[in-house]
Amino acid sequence: MRAAIDIGSNSIRLALSDGTGRSTITKLADGIDRTGKLSPVGLSATLDALREYAKVCRAAGCDNITVFATEAVRRAADGEQFCAAVKAEINLDVLILSAEQEARLALAGATKPDGAITVCDLGGGSLEVICSEDGKTPSYVKSLPLGVVVMKNKFNGDYRRAIDELPTLLREYGTVPAHPVVITGGSACTIAACMLNLKIYDKNKVSTRFTAKQLDDFMPMLLSPKLALFRPVCQKRADTVPYGAIVIQALLNRLGATEFYVSDASNLEAVLNGALDDTI
Structure with missing residues (x-):
């Protein structure tokens, strides 16, 4: 075992x-x-x-x-x-893990469509963006300290300032290939569960496709002080989920993506399946 x-x-x-x-x-x-x-x-x-x-x-x-x-x-x-x-x-x-190892494992572990892909791993401390032409080998990897806990500490409840400043912070990624986008990490999965109005978290249901417009339309709920009341599935992450939503929205705009996939599976599943050996 x-x-x-x-x-x-x-x-x-x-x-x-x-x-x-x-x-x-x-x-x-x-x-x-x-x-x-x-x-x-x-x-x-x-x-x-x-x-x-x-x-x-x-x-x-x-x-x-x-x-x-x-x-x-x-x-x-x-x-x-x-x-x-x-x-x-x-x-x-x-x-x-090094930032590059973390990124490679996110690519290996994510549930994603076949072919070229951009996997965005949004954690508490960082946001890794990994592009691959074949879905297996990274062609672009960059990690920035834009995780949800870092954003919460930085903006301290000022969502308007976060929305205004994220586009500038994301410029450091430079030019990212226009591939289909998959987003992993606890915040992304919790946001997906909220958008699906799940009463109990279900990793299989959250791993699905959404449009950027769906997220845009749902932002008032995600930024509401009553978020956990209306969507109790996010109760444990209620203080960081709004920042996750702001980061994801800004990232999709930066990438020019009109849709995105969410994957519950990520680096944990990759390590469990032995992919860590390929990054050392």
């Missing part, structure tokens, strides 16, 4: 090869732009989740547990210290 654990900037996720999965919001990157370090509250929540996930893995008889961390741990001054604590307290080795 194999297991993979993704220590993200906003959440930590577990997947087992028998289909078992868990996700916990930890907000590890909260405040990192101000302090340069991982959130103390997020650290505690992440370690608690890792302890629980390790128990699940060992109870299931997993003989292979791959644990990896992304933007928050990669960027934080105390990222290596955190990995050492995980080893000392939970006996799990944590691999800190």
Whole structure:
């Protein structure tokens, strides 16, 4: 039995090869732009989740547990210290992915149409944009610190300023090939669940196609202070989902995309299926 654990900037996720999965919001990157370090509250929540996930893995008889961390741990001054604590307290080795490894895994793991594709992995700390002419080999990879936790900390509830400034922030991606767009990450999937009015999150239902106009029309709901009341499926992400929507809307405009796909599967599934070996 194999297991993979993704220590993200906003959440930590577990997947087992028998289909078992868990996700916990930890907000590890909260405040990192101000302090340069991982959130103390997020650290505690992440370690608690890792302890629980390790128990699940060992109870299931997993003989292979791959644990990896992304933007928050990669960027934080105390990222290596955190990995050492995980080893000392939970006996799990944590691999800190490079931005390029993270991007390649997102491309490998995403559920996507055949052929040329642009995969956009929106996490808590970063936004990776990966283009591929054949859907397998990256031809363009760029990661910027435009994740939803970073955006929440930067704009602090001022959605209007976020909407006005995102187009400028996205210019750093330069010219991106005009391929079909797939968006991955917890915020994108939660937004999809909200747009579908799901009462209970369903990873198979959220992995589908939407038009940019559908998102535009739904923005008032996504930016509403009563979002979690009307769409309880996003309750745990209610403070970051609005920024995810703003980033995605600006990104689609930047790419000139009139439609996009959402994929629940991403780097976690790629690692579980052994794709990490191809990036090392």
